[in-house]
Amino acid sequence: MPEFPEVYTIVSDLNREIAGKRIISIQILDPALARPSKDIIKSLVGKNVEGVSQLGKNIVLNFQGGGGLIFHLRMTGRLLFRKRDAGADPYTRLVFYFGENQLRFCEMRRFGYAQYLSKDEMEVLKSHREINMLNISGEEFTKRIKEKNTIVKRALLDQDMISGVGNIYANEALFLAKINPERLTKSLLPREINLLLASLKTVINEGISHRGATLPDKSFVDIYGKPGSEQNYFKVYGKNGKPCPICNSIIVVKQISQRGSFFCPTCQKNTAWNP
Structure with missing residues (x-):
């Protein structure tokens, strides 16, 4: 989608x-x-x-x-x-x-x-x-994610919390922020929430600069029928069984909220991380 x-x-x-x-x-x-x-x-x-x-x-x-x-x-x-x-x-x-x-x-x-x-x-x-990844403030993002009592991956896919984020960019942002997709939203520290928002903005803007992502099914093309190229820059999405680009651990995939969640079990431990 x-x-x-x-x-x-x-x-x-x-x-x-x-x-x-x-x-x-x-x-x-x-x-x-x-x-x-x-x-x-x-x-x-x-x-x-x-x-x-x-x-x-x-x-x-x-x-x-x-x-x-x-x-x-x-x-x-x-x-x-x-x-x-x-x-x-x-x-x-x-x-x-x-x-x-x-x-x-x-x-x-x-x-x-x-x-x-x-x-x-x-x-x-x-x-x-109307609130989306390009216009949401840090204060509003923190408020909305703290109001959730669920795992962070499920919260990011909730279009009423923040619109436009889907499975691909949620996976990529969580990896960039070093947050396990099954972390509870209420367990996230303020610095982790700030980094997650920054990571979401980074991957969304990168996706825009590459005119979106076209997966192997070729479903997405622009109005001229041309594919995007963001898929060439994925770090974890669709990379299960391949080495993590940061630590060389093997990327795994797990079904979370009926969606494939790709993450590095070493970089994205299910605990708060220390910078």
Whole structure:
């Protein structure tokens, strides 16, 4: 599933291509993915996209009056920006026409969707997703993580605590901070919390600079169909059985909250560490 850097890449590119542009027509090939209904999605014809924004893992096309069309890509969704005469893309579900260009929503497994939200519904979504890794303060991060009574890996994946962090970047940040994914949040010392936040910001910004990560399944590509390169810089994610880049211990993987957690048992002991 695309995480913060992948969504950031898509949003940045869409702003360059469609912000200020008018939707000429909409083709709905799979009505089940057009929410709340195909008629409401069709009503966007003739409207200008005022801008494209990010709310956690949601991509938002903003319209006058405060409403927005959100895309949630889930596991296999893609947004592809194509010329009108470009060849077909597999699993195309919705097509938005902007003059000579098209924005195609493609979804192989049909878990993703496009959904129009009213101004009031957008405000509710913002209240849950507007705080993210790029704008959260140290004080707010400390407050939110201390309010949790769970293991740190599960807390980081909670989109209501902080939006946009997923399994990949949680693994990488915990390794950088030398924190075991099964540490209890209430056991984290202030210096560990500060380092965890700094590590999250580091891996998120690195992911953005490399235009996201494209895993072997090739699900994530940018709007031009090009893969990201952050996967070439992973320290632990997907590296089980390989030596730790710091101490040469073997990286292990363990299922935590139904997600694979990759970590170094030597660098990331399940106790507070001493600098």
